[in-house]
Amino acid sequence: MKTRKKRLVEIYVWELPVRFFHWLNALCILILCITGFIIADPPAIMTETEANFSYWFGIIRFIHFVAAFIFFFNFIFRLYWGFAGNRYARWNNFVPLKKAQWKEIWEVIKVDVLMIKNKPVDSIGHNALACIIYLGVFCAFLLQSITGFGLYAKMSESIFPKLFAWTIPLMGGGLVAREIHHSLMWFFILFALIHVYLVFYHDYIEQRGEASSIIGGWKFIEEEIAEREEVEEKAEIITQAARKDE
Amino acid sequence: MKNKRLTIYEECQQKGISRREFLKICTTVAALIGVESSGIAQVVNALETKPRLPIIWLHLQECTCCSESFIRAYHPTVGNLLFDSISLDYTDTLMAASGEQAEACKEDTMQKYWGEYLLLIEGSIPTKDEAYCCIAGQSAKQIVEKCAAGAKAIIAWGNCASAGCVQAANPNPTGAKPAHKLIQGKPLINVQGCPPIADVMIGVIVYILTYDRIPQLDALGRPKMFYNRRVHDTCYRRANFDAGLFVESFDDENAKRGYCLYKVGCKGPSTYNSCGIIRWNESTSYPIQSGHPCLGCSEEGFWDKGPFYKRLPDIHGFGIEATADQIGLAVGTATIGGIAIHAVATNVRKKKLIENNEEEGDIL
Ligand code: HEM
Ligand code: SF4
Ligand code: SF4
Numbered sequence: 001m002k003t004r005k006k007r008l009v010e011i012y013v014w015e016l017p018v019r020f021f022h023w024l025n026a027l028c029i030l031i032l033c034i035t036g037f038i039i040a041d042p043p044a045i046m047t048e049t050e051a052n053f054s055y056w057f058g059i060i061r062f063i064h065f066v067a068a069f070i071f072f073f074n075f076i077f078r079l080y081w082g083f084a085g086n087r088y089a090r091w092n093n094f095v096p097l098k099k100a101q102w103k104e105i106w107e108v109i110k111v112d113v114l115m116i117k118n119k120p121v122d123s124i125g126h127n128a129l130a131c132i133i134y135l136g137v138f139c140a141f142l143l144q145s146i147t148g149f150g151l152y153a154k155m156s157e158s159i160f161p162k163l164f165a166w167t168i169p170l171m172g173g174g175l176v177a178r179e180i181h182h183s184l185m186w187f188f189i190l191f192a193l194i195h196v197y198l199v200f201y202h203d204y205i206e207q208r209g210e211a212s213s214i215i216g217g218w219k220f221i222e223e224e225i226a227e228r229e230e231v232e233e234k235a236e237i238i239t240q241a242a243r244k245d246e
Numbered sequence: 247m248k249n250k251r252l253t254i255y256e257e258c259q260q261k262g263i264s265r266r267e268f269l270k271i272c273t274t275v276a277a278l279i280g281v282e283s284s285g286i287a288q289v290v291n292a293l294e295t296k297p298r299l300p301i302i303w304l305h306l307q308e309c310t311c312c313s314e315s316f317i318r319a320y321h322p323t324v325g326n327l328l329f330d331s332i333s334l335d336y337t338d339t340l341m342a343a344s345g346e347q348a349e350a351c352k353e354d355t356m357q358k359y360w361g362e363y364l365l366l367i368e369g370s371i372p373t374k375d376e377a378y379c380c381i382a383g384q385s386a387k388q389i390v391e392k393c394a395a396g397a398k399a400i401i402a403w404g405n406c407a408s409a410g411c412v413q414a415a416n417p418n419p420t421g422a423k424p425a426h427k428l429i430q431g432k433p434l435i436n437v438q439g440c441p442p443i444a445d446v447m448i449g450v451i452v453y454i455l456t457y458d459r460i461p462q463l464d465a466l467g468r469p470k471m472f473y474n475r476r477v478h479d480t481c482y483r484r485a486n487f488d489a490g491l492f493v494e495s496f497d498d499e500n501a502k503r504g505y506c507l508y509k510v511g512c513k514g515p516s517t518y519n520s521c522g523i524i525r526w527n528e529s530t531s532y533p534i535q536s537g538h539p540c541l542g543c544s545e546e547g548f549w550d551k552g553p554f555y556k557r558l559p560d561i562h563g564f565g566i567e568a569t570a571d572q573i574g575l576a577v578g579t580a581t582i583g584g585i586a587i588h589a590v591a592t593n594v595r596k597k598k599l600i601e602n603n604e605e606e607g608d609i610l
Contacts, residue, residue: 040557040558040571041509041557042490042492042508042509043490044492044494044509045490045491045492046494046498046499046500048499048503049489049491050489051485051486051488051489051491052485052489053489054489054490055488055489056489056490057487057488057489057490058488058489060490115591115595118595118598118599120599151516154476154479166465168465169464169465169466172546172547173466173516173545173546173547174476174515174516174517174545175513175516175517175542175545175547175548175551175559176547176551177516178515178516178558179551179558179559179570182558182570182571183570183574185574186570186571186573186574186577186578189574189578190574190577190578190581193578193581193582193585194581194585197585197588197589201588201589201592204592205592205596205599205600207600
């Protein structure tokens with residue numbers, strides 16, 4: 001029998017709302033990319049038919065818009081959870097304000113990209129490099145939503161998309177907005193490719209249950225690292241309390 | 247008596263236009279600017295009481311297509327009215343006078359009607375070297391600045407004056423700029439299009455004449471009453487768009503069937519203009535009706551959004567021209583290659599990585 005690493009603890013890293021966001025988001029982006037591709041380059045129909053017999057392109061666009069609304073409000077929910085969620089979901093993970101974050105980014109690059117170091121980084125949630133990339137992804141979400149809803153404003157009578165209409169002239173008109181919207185789709189596709197690969201990679205080299213953690217929420221962490229994390233967390237709570245007392 | 251300016255109605259009377267005909271003109275005008283029948287009285291009142299509107303029409307870096315469009319207005323009575331009564335005091339290409347006489351005309355109008363005249367600008371203004379466009383010894387920029395100072399309002403005709411049009415297209419050798427980039431603090435209307443539709447041009451002037459104010463504008467300075475809707479939403483081929491029936495090439499069966507031109511580059515979905523409603527040349531037709539996709543000529547920078555017959559623009563500066571899809575596909579393939587290499591490398595150094603992880607573990 002082969003066994004290893006006996007001293008592991010399980011840590012609840014990804015809370016249910018984070019997992020819910022993750023999978024709903026993935027589904028929405030998948031649907032948005034598929035319908036987006038069809039909108040960008042609809043298949044050729046060469047049989048003789050009349051327009052009033054079908055509405056399929058309208059339906060594809062309708063699916064795109066429904067998915068877009070879900071995508072957007074799911075995203076807003078995740079932003080909210082950045083303030084309400086646990087330490088791994090918190091917004092300050094994603095904004096590299098501390099020196100330690102920059103140091104870790106460099107560490108991760110050394111291990112995972114340059115391959116000049118062999119000891120994986122200890123962080124329990126996202127590593128710092130992942131976090132800064134997610135920051136970029138969130139910005140892309142925002143830009144995709146702004147261009148999308150800005151374009152959508154003219155196709156809708158509801159008030160919500162109209163809130164975005166003013167952004168289109170700033171970009172220089174709908175032609176530019178469409179181009180940005182279309183190009184950003186490729187950003188999402190590239191991100192998804194690398195993202196999925198890296199999940200496998202980390203699961204493989206770190207053996208902490210990276211892949212299953214986004215399904216069940218738990219990760220297996222070495223006791224030592226977990227203890228350090230706990231001390232850190234307590235220290236944070238104490239300093240926060242102290243600050244409140246002042 | 248000499249100093250008293252005649253009202254438009256009085257001018258009409260002098261020209262022998264009957265009251266009946268005058269009212270007809272008023273009704274046409276009202277229809278053009280979209281007022282309800284109850285608003286006709288207001289138009290009649292305006293034309294009865296208001297003196298003629300002095301106009302200076304400048305021709306800068308342009309091709310004269312705006313003027314060409316203008317003289318083909320559908321409503322000839324209104325056109326006449328504008329030419330004769332509203333008076334084009336200065337327009338280098340159409341006026342009888344030329345040379346010094348023409349310039350004197352302009353000076354005269356500016357002096358006499360300082361603060362009252364309407365300045366119409368056709369064409370863009372070079373800024374890289376002002377010498378690119380000079381008229382009567384003055385650069386376009388100087389002329390515009392001088393004329394704008396005394397204007398009551400300014401109308402920028404067409405894409406040139408509104409957004410720079412073809413002269414401002416990449417690489418913009420003359421540094422061509424639209425009027426609104428050079429003039430501040432004056433009401434300015436961008437009557438977009440390459441050229442704008444004649445009836446739209448006349449509609450805007452008549453609106454100013456009637457209400458003595460400029461029409462409501464959109465965020466790009468275009469009058470909302472003509473540029474509030476997309477060509478796409480007013481297009482008679484729209485049903486084919488929703489049904490997913492597209493022309494694949496200009497000589498295919500689908501083109502004969504009159505399907506939607508989206509896939510051969512129609513920019514109607516992002517273009518705001520009245521082509522689908524007012525149409526061109528006495529409302530005979532418009533590009534899409536003739537089987538040609540919309541180029542987006544009333545939008546900023548439409549020349550650089552080409553090729554005209556492709557849906558999405560080429561992205562310049564990649565050595566070769568490529569669309570977002572080609573670049574995306576190339577980068578995507580490279581990424582997959584990178585992933586494969588990374589995976590192999592990871593497996594090569596697997597021992598080090600994983601053993602490292604297992605330092606404290608037991609392996610039985
Ligand atoms: C991951 C997110 C998204 C992706 C990958 C995506 C992808 C695309 C693509 C590729 C197109 C075709 C563009 C073209 O070639 O002209 C498109 C069109 C469009 N998208 Fe998105 N989109 C996303 C999110 C959104 C959102 C949040 C909205 C907001 C309502 C939106 C609204 C639109 C609209 C209005 C169009 C134009 C459709 C038309 O003119 O019929 N999209 N999208
Ligand atoms: S021809 Fe152009 S404007 Fe008309 S429905 Fe098709 S895409 Fe829209
Ligand atoms: S159909 Fe489009 S390109 Fe053609 S004149 Fe109208 S707005 Fe301009």
